[in-house]
Each structure stands twice: as C-alpha cells, then as structure tokens.
Amino acid sequence: MTPRAGRGLALRLTLLNAAIVGLALLAVVVVMVWMAERAMREHLAESVAAEIEVLVADYLIDGLDGVIGFIEHREVFESPHHGRSYRLEDTTGRHLAGHWPDWPAGLSTDGRLLRLPNAQRQPPTQWWIAAARLPDGSRVLVAFDSIEVRSVMHTIHRAAALTVAASLILALVLGMLIYRAALAPIATVRSVAEQIIDGDLSRRIPERGSGDEFDALARTLNRMLDRISQLFESLRNSTEAIAHDLRSPLARHRTRLEQALLEAERRGADADWLQEAIAEVDQVLGTFQSLLQLATVEAGAARSAFCQVDLAAIVEDAVSLYDADAAARGMRIETLLSAPCPLLGDRHLLFQAVINLIDNALKYGAAEQCVSVQLHCAAGSAELRVRNQGAGFEHPERAFERLFRGDTARRSPGHGMGLTLVRAIARLHGGEATASNCRDGAEVRIRLPIAPSA
Structure with missing residues (x-):
C-alpha cells in the first residue's frame, strides 16, 4: 500500500466515522427539537386556556368591571416576542373592552382553540384564540400570538445547528487522530515490506509490546x-x-x-x-x-560497501568499451547524458548492468541501425534508457526472468541471465528495471535514487 493509499484510507475512515456520528447526532437533535416544539405548542394552548379561566374567576370576584380592568392591564404590556389581545362583549354583542376588532366567525365559547393567521408579522405567525361565556351571558375571547413559540424555536434551531456543526468538526479531528494512531502499525508494516522488497531480507516487523x-x-x-x-x-x-x-x-x-x-x-x-x-x-x-x-x-552483501559514484561517468566508460564492437557490426551508439549523476552504490555492479544493457541492445538490434543511451538525472532519481531498433521483445513481461530466452534469442549466443542480473543490481540500489517495446524497437529503463548528499 502506498503512502497516498494509506492517507486515502485514513480519510475515508475518518469521513465515515464523522458521517455515522453526524447522522446519529442529527437524529437525536431532530427528536429533541420536535419534542421541544411540541412542548411549546402545548404550553401555548395551556396558557390560553389558563387566561380564560382567570377572566372567568375575576368576573366571579369583581364582576364585569374587574374583567374590564384586567383586560386593560394586560393589553398595556408590549414585547416584540409577546402578543396578546382580548375582546369582551355584552349579551347584545356590544364591545366592552379589548383591542380585538371583531368576533371571529366560527369561534365558540366552549374553550376550543381557533387558529387564525397574523399577517401583521413577517414572516406571518398565528393567533391562538379561545373564548368563554360569563355567567351574565356576556362573552370574552383571548388571543395569544405564536411569536413566542417561533422565537424560542428559532433559538433552539440555531443551538441545534451549532451543536451538530461543532460535533462534526470534533468527530473529524478526533477521528483523524484515532485513525492515525490505529494506522501507525500498518505504516510500520508497509515500511518494513518496502525494505524487504528492496532486498534487505533480514528486516522484521517490530512488536509494540501491547499484546493486541x-x-x-x-x-x-x-x-x-x-x-x-x-x-x-x-x-x-x-x-x-x-x-x-x-x-x-x-x-x-x-x-x-x-x-x-x-x-x-x-x-x-x-x-x-x-x-x-x-x-x-x-x-x-x-x-x-x-x-x-x-x-x-x-x-545484498555488496550494500555495506556502497560509496558515492557518478553514474554518468560509468555510462561513458561502458559506451567507450562498446564503440568498436558497434562499429564492427555497422551500428553506432548515440548518447545523451545528464552529468554529473551521483549515486550511492557499487561501481563495478553498476558498470556490469550498463554493459549488459548495451551488449543486449547491440546483439538484438538491426544491423546498421542506432542504439540510443540516455541518462536523465533530476527530481531525486536517475533514469537510464537504452533503446535499439529492431524486432523488439517477444515477451516484454518475461524479459527479466532468469534463463528465459525467446525463440529468436535462442539462435544467438547467451544464457538468458543478462537482464535478470540488471534487475537484481537495480533493486540492490533501491531502484527498478522495466522492459518494453517501442515504435521501432525495444527499450529497457533503469530508475535509481540519487545520492542524498547530492
């Protein structure tokens, strides 16, 4: 698993954890908000009914004058989040007290609630209205504005949204910390596996001693x-x-x-x-x-004796060694080298790898054609490309198998170990070798890390 893949897994797990926590919290918040709104509405209905009972009780004590005084006292109180209105009529329907303009159609005096829109507020609210008949036959209505419910619910909704947002952020942060801690052993396993792939078979995965x-x-x-x-x-x-x-x-x-x-x-x-x-x-x-x-x-015994070498100089020496051989075959070697190209490695083995590539390119290339040797050293790595012009590999995917030779190659001298040794040397130096067919021949690439001191 690459580091990018590891980060992708940690991100996915963190997002999944945050999504689960967020959905669970959202469900709880929705239920709580619904219960709070229901309780507020029940409280408003009970407040209207209680106000009617207070007016009836005031009539029994002080008569109509007491009811009128009570209504006038109540309507003096004003608040942006509070709205009340009253209307008292005698038995003939004559208005006695209160600011409510007309008796609403459909409003009975049995205490049942009637809801009417209050268009004076934006956005509109509702009047919750109930009425009762007094012992002398007069009637009185009480209207409470639902602005109080809306104001309280707005505060609850804002608090719920802030709670959900803060919880999601906290879940993301804690989830990332938890999964980083959980994935740390996986990163250790990956690091050890990469070192083993590079040829250090003595590496082992350290135990943390937790017994998990x-x-x-x-x-x-x-x-x-x-x-x-x-x-x-x-x-x-x-x-x-x-x-x-x-x-x-x-x-x-x-x-x-x-x-x-x-x-x-x-x-x-x-x-x-x-x-x-x-x-x-x-x-x-x-x-x-x-x-x-x-x-x-x-x-990997040679790794302990690695020193800094110049791959460009090694390639130049190898090309010089084969110039005469190429001329004898009617071929030529073209070079494009990025110098200097410092590496930590074994000069003899690197030289062996380069001459194996050039020898193969000349041996299996078309007569009177060109062999291209290119070395590019930048961005923390060196890439050597050796390309010839000819029929190419019969099976590029098997080019590095030991003792494998294609049908065409069997007619030429050799033992099928040249490219196998090239790949082994590349891996010993922390790199890799690849083989492919190009438009007019075959190409082998070696990618190696440059020396840290460079």
Whole structure:
C-alpha cells in the first residue's frame, strides 16, 4: 500500500466515522427539537386556556368591571416576542373592552382553540384564540400570538445547528487522530515490506509490546518472513553448491578439450568438433558464473560497501568499451547524458548492468541501425534508457526472468541471465528495471535514487 493509499484510507475512515456520528447526532437533535416544539405548542394552548379561566374567576370576584380592568392591564404590556389581545362583549354583542376588532366567525365559547393567521408579522405567525361565556351571558375571547413559540424555536434551531456543526468538526479531528494512531502499525508494516522488497531480507516487523491484534499480526508475518528467508537461503545455497560442484569438473573438462585441440591441430586432424565442444562448455560455465553472481547480488552483501559514484561517468566508460564492437557490426551508439549523476552504490555492479544493457541492445538490434543511451538525472532519481531498433521483445513481461530466452534469442549466443542480473543490481540500489517495446524497437529503463548528499 502506498503512502497516498494509506492517507486515502485514513480519510475515508475518518469521513465515515464523522458521517455515522453526524447522522446519529442529527437524529437525536431532530427528536429533541420536535419534542421541544411540541412542548411549546402545548404550553401555548395551556396558557390560553389558563387566561380564560382567570377572566372567568375575576368576573366571579369583581364582576364585569374587574374583567374590564384586567383586560386593560394586560393589553398595556408590549414585547416584540409577546402578543396578546382580548375582546369582551355584552349579551347584545356590544364591545366592552379589548383591542380585538371583531368576533371571529366560527369561534365558540366552549374553550376550543381557533387558529387564525397574523399577517401583521413577517414572516406571518398565528393567533391562538379561545373564548368563554360569563355567567351574565356576556362573552370574552383571548388571543395569544405564536411569536413566542417561533422565537424560542428559532433559538433552539440555531443551538441545534451549532451543536451538530461543532460535533462534526470534533468527530473529524478526533477521528483523524484515532485513525492515525490505529494506522501507525500498518505504516510500520508497509515500511518494513518496502525494505524487504528492496532486498534487505533480514528486516522484521517490530512488536509494540501491547499484546493486541497488531502484535499478533506482526508475530505471524515475522514467522512467515523467517520461513521465506530460510527457503530462499536454502535455494540460494543449493544453487551456489550446484554451480560450484559443476563448474570445477567442467573447467577440467574444458582444459582437456583445449589440450586435445592443440594435439589435433599438430596432427592436422579436423578439430571443429573440439572447438564446438569448448564453446558449449564455455556456455555452461558462463551460465553457472552468472547464477553465482546473481545469488551474490540478491543476497545484498555488496550494500555495506556502497560509496558515492557518478553514474554518468560509468555510462561513458561502458559506451567507450562498446564503440568498436558497434562499429564492427555497422551500428553506432548515440548518447545523451545528464552529468554529473551521483549515486550511492557499487561501481563495478553498476558498470556490469550498463554493459549488459548495451551488449543486449547491440546483439538484438538491426544491423546498421542506432542504439540510443540516455541518462536523465533530476527530481531525486536517475533514469537510464537504452533503446535499439529492431524486432523488439517477444515477451516484454518475461524479459527479466532468469534463463528465459525467446525463440529468436535462442539462435544467438547467451544464457538468458543478462537482464535478470540488471534487475537484481537495480533493486540492490533501491531502484527498478522495466522492459518494453517501442515504435521501432525495444527499450529497457533503469530508475535509481540519487545520492542524498547530492
């Protein structure tokens, strides 16, 4: 998993956590706001009913004069978030007190509420109206404006919105902190895995000592890495042992063939088959030598002796070495180098990688064509491109497999280990090698990190 992917996962998990918290909080806030509005409306209805009861009780104590005085006293009080109005009529419908203009149609005196719009306020509110008949036959109405409910609910809505917003921000911040802490072990695993990919098979995932699932995972992965390392070491040792065991008798056999060839030449006998036998033995010895060198590179022993080298100078030396060979083939080598190009590495191995690429490009390129060698060093990395003109790779995806040779390549001398060694050297230096076909041939790229001191 790349760092960008890790950040993407942390962001997605944080947003998911914030969404869950936000939805849960929003549901709670909606229920609370609904219950608060319901309670306010019930309170307003109870206030209208209580006001009617107070007027009836005042009539029983002080008569109509007491009711009129009570209404006049109530209507004097004014507030932007409070509205009340009254109307008292005698038995003939004559207006006795209160500012309410006319008796509303449909309003009964049994205490049931009637709601009418109050267009004098913007946005409009409602009048909650109830009426009662007094013992002498007169009637009185009480109208309460719902502006008080709207004012209180506006405050509640604003507080709820601020609460939800603050909670979401807090959930995002805490979620990011929590998931950063939770993903820290994953970042450690990724870092160790990248070092192992670069060739350091001795690396292991550190345990935090917490005894949690991450420690259990680290122990499992470390056991797996130990087993893989044992198998790899066993395979490498077996390869080296086979190469060493077979190289010695083959070398002795080659010596005997050379002696036989000298005697055959002195006798004037036909020695072609002896020369072919020597060439075949050389081919097998070259394969074993390449296997041994590849095993040494993959083991990473050379990494401890890395020093700062100039890749541009290495490429120049390799091109100079092959200029005569290219001319003999009727080919030419064109270079475009970005100098200097400092690297931390092994000069001998880097030189080996470059000459392998140039040798392959010349060997499989079309006659009288050009081999291009380009080195670009910038932005923290160096990229070497070697391109030839010809048929290209038969299977680019298998170009770096050890001992793999295409049908066309089998007709040429070689053992199928050149590009395999190139990739191993690139990985030893923290880089990578890729092969591809281009419009008029094949191209191999090596990307390596430049030296930190540069």
